[in-house]
Amino acid sequence: MISFKMSEEQRGYIHSVRQLAQQEIAPLALQMDEDSENFNWHYINILARENLIAPIIPVEFGGRGLDYLTIAMIVEEIAAACAGLAAAAVGTMHAVLPLLIGGTAEQKQEFLPGLTSQKPALASFALTEPQGGSDIESNHTIATYMGDRIILNGLKDYVINGAVAQFVTVCAKSNTTGKRAFQFFIVPANKIKVNMIRNTMGIRYVNTAQLAMENVALENRYALGQRDSGYLLLTQTLDIGRTLIAAIEVGIARAAFQLVLDYSRDREQFGRPIFSNQGISFPLASMATSIEAARLMVWRACDLIDKEEDFTQASSMAKMYASEVAQNVTTGAIDIIGAAAYDTGHIANVYFRDAKVCGIVGGTNNIQKMIISSLL
Numbered sequence: 001m002i003s004f005k006m007s008e009e010q011r012g013y014i015h016s017v018r019q020l021a022q023q024e025i026a027p028l029a030l031q032m033d034e035d036s037e038n039f040n041w042h043y044i045n046i047l048a049r050e051n052l053i054a055p056i057i058p059v060e061f062g063g064r065g066l067d068y069l070t071i072a073m074i075v076e077e078i079a080a081a082c083a084g085l086a087a088a089a090v091g092t093m094h095a096v097l098p099l100l101i102g103g104t105a106e107q108k109q110e111f112l113p114g115l116t117s118q119k120p121a122l123a124s125f126a127l128t129e130p131q132g133g134s135d136i137e138s139n140h141t142i143a144t145y146m147g148d149r150i151i152l153n154g155l156k157d158y159v160i161n162g163a164v165a166q167f168v169t170v171c172a173k174s175n176t177t178g179k180r181a182f183q184f185f186i187v188p189a190n191k192i193k194v195n196m197i198r199n200t201m202g203i204r205y206v207n208t209a210q211l212a213m214e215n216v217a218l219e220n221r222y223a224l225g226q227r228d229s230g231y232l233l234l235t236q237t238l239d240i241g242r243t244l245i246a247a248i249e250v251g252i253a254r255a256a257f258q259l260v261l262d263y264s265r266d267r268e269q270f271g272r273p274i275f276s277n278q279g280i281s282f283p284l285a286s287m288a289t290s291i292e293a294a295r296l297m298v299w300r301a302c303d304l305i306d307k308e309e310d311f312t313q314a315s316s317m318a319k320m321y322a323s324e325v326a327q328n329v330t331t332g333a334i335d336i337i338g339a340a341a342y343d344t345g346h347i348a349n350v351y352f353r354d355a356k357v358c359g360i361v362g363g364t365n366n367i368q369k370m371i372i373s374s375l376l
């Protein structure tokens, strides 16, 4: 039987995270968008206090050990308050995933508890390179194996949390001849050079950086899994990560929708609220419907992950559809609010800019279509 009801536990989580997000995060979202030059740890302190940076981490390593469905619900709440902050948390969870799936107990014990203490800490997942993000075979970052040491060289770009991470989970080529020959490495921040901080259009709160590794020497304990075995780890990480990015997209859409619904009931033209025109209320009806549909797709994909069933197609569908919904709803919000929302200092403008990244990050919509069609 299919249930659309949250459990009591989920209801409790959502209630407390929504309260926290709306009281402590949302009121600062505009300011965080504007003052994004230097990373502001205030938000991260709030999440660390509640152990919400990476609630994916199992209880035995200090985390909350939540299922993916509950995590997606939490991510939606945070994203509805500030998508950039949700991206910082989801970026950290991407960094944790290869470790959770392919790391040894010793590696988990060494690297995970640092992300669960009250001390604010973030991690990064570094796959994309300047020459491209979609075609990972074109990656240049290379691991050279020298006895009990591994030497990493390469550039990684658009890395969320890049300049403020405690460690970066780096995907590198582990063989110059073989196809799909990769390995992941946990690289401590002090071994990585920050080349530049990206000045992004949206999700401006989160730090996004280009990173360089120049003859970074690592002991074997920093390598995840076996040499050349990282491709499976990569696809599993990306498949799961997509559902969390999709939850951010739903959060952005929801926030923009609520804003414009309230606005259209207040704003009067021709002596009555603009909502009383079907030209306004009908698009709002469509927005509300599409947000519900996107959320259900995210929940379904997460439910499949939690039940250890095949979820690859469902996660790509959820990510692609939710990104379209986020972009449509935030564009519609600007249309309905009008001139005021065209100002970069209006929160609707922030939602619009934040939503634009949704069709790019975690694999573009064309890449999602490639995955979905390959599984038809």
Ligand SMILES: Cc1cc2nc3c(=O)[nH]c(=O)nc-3n(C[C@H](O)[C@H](O)[C@H](O)COP(=O)(O)OP(=O)(O)OC[C@H]3O[C@@H](n4cnc5c(N)ncnc54)[C@H](O)[C@@H]3O)c2cc1C
Pocket (backbone or CB within 6 Å): 091, 125, 126, 127, 128, 131, 132, 133, 134, 135, 157, 158, 159, 160, 161, 200, 203, 208, 357, 360, 361, 362, 363, 364, 365, 366, 367
């Ligand atoms: C704000 C932000 C944060 C990010 N955070 C991270 C991060 O933390 N870690 C990380 O590793 N990466 C991150 N990325 C990178 C992101 O994952 C890549 O941008 C994305 O995978 C696309 O890569 P690209 O931008 O190089 O585009 P390209 O791969 O160069 O693609 C360009 C265009 O061609 C299309 N295309 C490519 N191949 C095909 C094909 N076969 N068929 C049809 N169309 C195709 C794409 O859809 C796209 O429209 C981030 C990006 C942004 C903008």
